[in-house]
Amino acid sequence: MNASIAGPEIERLIQLLSKLPGLGPRSARRAVLHLLKKREALMGPLAEALADAAEKISTCSTCGNVDVTDPCAICAAPRRDPASICVVETVGDLWALERANAFRGRYHVLGGTLSALDGVRPEDLNMAGLFERASAPEVTEIVLALNATVDGQTTAHYLADRLAGIDVQITSLARGVPVGGELDYLDDGTLAAAFRSRRPT
Amino acid sequence: MNASIAGPEIERLIQLLSKLPGLGPRSARRAVLHLLKKREALMGPLAEALADAAEKISTCSTCGNVDVTDPCAICAAPRRDPASICVVETVGDLWALERANAFRGRYHVLGGTLSALDGVRPEDLNMAGLFERASAPEVTEIVLALNATVDGQTTAHYLADRLAGIDVQITSLARGVPVGGELDYLDDGTLAAAFRSRRPT
Ligand SMILES: [Zn+2]
Ligand SMILES: [Zn+2]
Numbered sequence: 001m002n003a004s005i006a007g008p009e010i011e012r013l014i015q016l017l018s019k020l021p022g023l024g025p026r027s028a029r030r031a032v033l034h035l036l037k038k039r040e041a042l043m044g045p046l047a048e049a050l051a052d053a054a055e056k057i058s059t060c061s062t063c064g065n066v067d068v069t070d071p072c073a074i075c076a077a078p079r080r081d082p083a084s085i086c087v088v089e090t091v092g093d094l095w096a097l098e099r100a101n102a103f104r105g106r107y108h109v110l111g112g113t114l115s116a117l118d119g120v121r122p123e124d125l126n127m128a129g130l131f132e133r134a135s136a137p138e139v140t141e142i143v144l145a146l147n148a149t150v151d152g153q154t155t156a157h158y159l160a161d162r163l164a165g166i167d168v169q170i171t172s173l174a175r176g177v178p179v180g181g182e183l184d185y186l187d188d189g190t191l192a193a194a195f196r197s198r199r200p201t
Numbered sequence: 202m203n204a205s206i207a208g209p210e211i212e213r214l215i216q217l218l219s220k221l222p223g224l225g226p227r228s229a230r231r232a233v234l235h236l237l238k239k240r241e242a243l244m245g246p247l248a249e250a251l252a253d254a255a256e257k258i259s260t261c262s263t264c265g266n267v268d269v270t271d272p273c274a275i276c277a278a279p280r281r282d283p284a285s286i287c288v289v290e291t292v293g294d295l296w297a298l299e300r301a302n303a304f305r306g307r308y309h310v311l312g313g314t315l316s317a318l319d320g321v322r323p324e325d326l327n328m329a330g331l332f333e334r335a336s337a338p339e340v341t342e343i344v345l346a347l348n349a350t351v352d353g354q355t356t357a358h359y360l361a362d363r364l365a366g367i368d369v370q371i372t373s374l375a376r377g378v379p380v381g382g383e384l385d386y387l388d389d390g391t392l393a394a395a396f397r398s399r400r401p402t
Contacts, residue, residue: 006296007269009254016247020232022224030385031221033293036267039255046217047251050236053210054244057237066237068208092234095207184231 010036062133064109064126066091074106081105085133086143087159089113089152093183097145100188102195105143108133113151114158122158130159134166143198144172147182171198211237263334265310265327267292275307282306286334287344288360290314290353294384298346301389303396306342309334314352315359323359331360335367344399345373348383372399 006014010032018028035043059065060072067073074080084105088094094107110125134142144159146152160170174197183191207215211233219229236244260266261273268274275281275295285306289295295308311326335343345360347353361371375398384392 006267007258007274009250009257009269010267013247013250013254016243016250019243021235022228022231027223029293029296030223033291033296034222035251036254036258036292039258042217042220043251043255046214047248047255049210049214049217050244050248050251053214053237054240054248056210057208057240066207066211068210073208090234091237092230095230095234 062129063107064091064111064129065094065107079104082138084141084143085130085139086145087130088145088183089147089155090184093145093147096184096186096191097195100191100195102192103143105141110146110155113146113149113155115151115154125155127159127162131162131166134163134168139168141169141171143195144170145183145195146172149182173198263330264308265292265312265330266295266308283339285342285344286331286340287346288331289346289384290348290356291385294346294348297385297387297392298396301392301396303393304344306344311347311356314347314350314356316352316355326356328360328363332363332367335364335369340369342370342372344396345371346384346396347373350383374399 013032013035014025014028017023017031018025020028023031035046056068057066058068058070060067060070060075062071062075065072065074069076081104084103085108086097086103086105087108087110088097089110089112091109094109097103097107108126108130110127110130112120112125114120114122114125130142133139142159142163144156146156156172163170173194186194214236215226215229215233218224218232219226221229224232236247257269258267259269259271261268261271261276263272263276266273266275270277282305285304286309287298287304287306288309288311289298290311290313292310295310298304298308309327309331311328311331313321313326315321315323315326331343334340343360343364345357347357357373364371374395387395
């Protein structure tokens with residue numbers, strides 16, 4: 001885009017918005033035009049909400065979730081079952097399971113999967129904390145809710161091996177999850193059903 | 202989306218982002234997850250860029266463009282031809298013509314089109330200033346660069362009628378613009394060619 005079309009403030013906004021997933025340069029321009037039309041109703045509030053979130057939100061040092069408190073609301077909730085920890089790849093997967101009301105225990109967010117191709121090793125993921133948590137006396141089940149992708153399943157097998165020495169039951173989601181499917185794209189019903197019929201690994 | 206999944210700060214962010222064109226609730230969630238991953242590199246800078254733009258950018262009181270100065274950079278540029286004014290529906294159309302390097306004069310942004318269906322009347326658009334500008338002695342041409350839609354062409358005819366009493370040549374874009382086509386979606390080459398072969402209305 002020709003740098004002289006709009007001022008540098010607008011150009012910078014277009015450039016930053018076009019870095020969001022699903023927004024290319026053209027849709028970023030449309031988004032900026034929309035924001036410019038709704039300066040008071042949308043642009044200002046969005047600026048504040050972003051600044052607020054950027055300032056307040058941090059990663060939970062227990063589970064890897066994001067929240068304004070550490071530990072996060074899920075880790076801190078007394079009514080959530082401390083006996084069961086559900087391991088997910090990303091916060092998006094955690095949100096998907098929460099939307100499906102699939103699980104009443106706590107989570108552990110790895111922050112990705114092992115990947116030979118991308119050079120992701122166990123120490124690059126949020127795993128050490130999981131082995132510690134799994135060893136706590138109140139924990140009786142670890143649900144491996146990883147994506148049904150090659151890397152997701154490789155990571156699940158790795159975790160099952162590492163957790164084998166600990167006195168917990170390891171389960172994984174039922175094969176309701178389609179092969180190659182990503183949790184965040186599943187409808188809530190499928191996800192809840194797969195969760196209910198989870199089985200020992 | 203279940204309100205308890207993420208904190209109110211995140212929920213608000215998802216809600217505001219889902220108001221942008223092209224982003225539904227699901228893509229807004231993905232965008233927020235991406236922003237949360239890039240808090241320092243993207244979320245903070247985007248918050249600042251939005252606040253900056255919301256604070257500094259205003260509508261040009263001469264032409265209706267948006268910029269950090271009033272008059273806008275285009276109206277103020279001494280090297281732009283003061284003899285020719287190009288009338289467009291939206292700032293997005295102005296940007297599209299600038300990207301195509303189609304025009305070296307100045308603009309007038311109507312802010313929409315006349316529409317019987319939506320009840321948009323001449324006084325609802327930025328028209329009064331146009332008639333004033335068209336009457337200035339240095340102005341010799343008004344280019345009606347409206348979309349080739351029913352409402353765009355109705356508006357063009359209305360403007361041609363109203364401008365008929367003023368000593369300026371009224372031109373419109375050549376029929377390179379496909380029927381029903383919107384300027385902002387055209388490739389730069391087509392747009393530039395249509396502009397070059399503009400003809401008297
Ligand atoms: Zn937590
Ligand atoms: Zn202007």
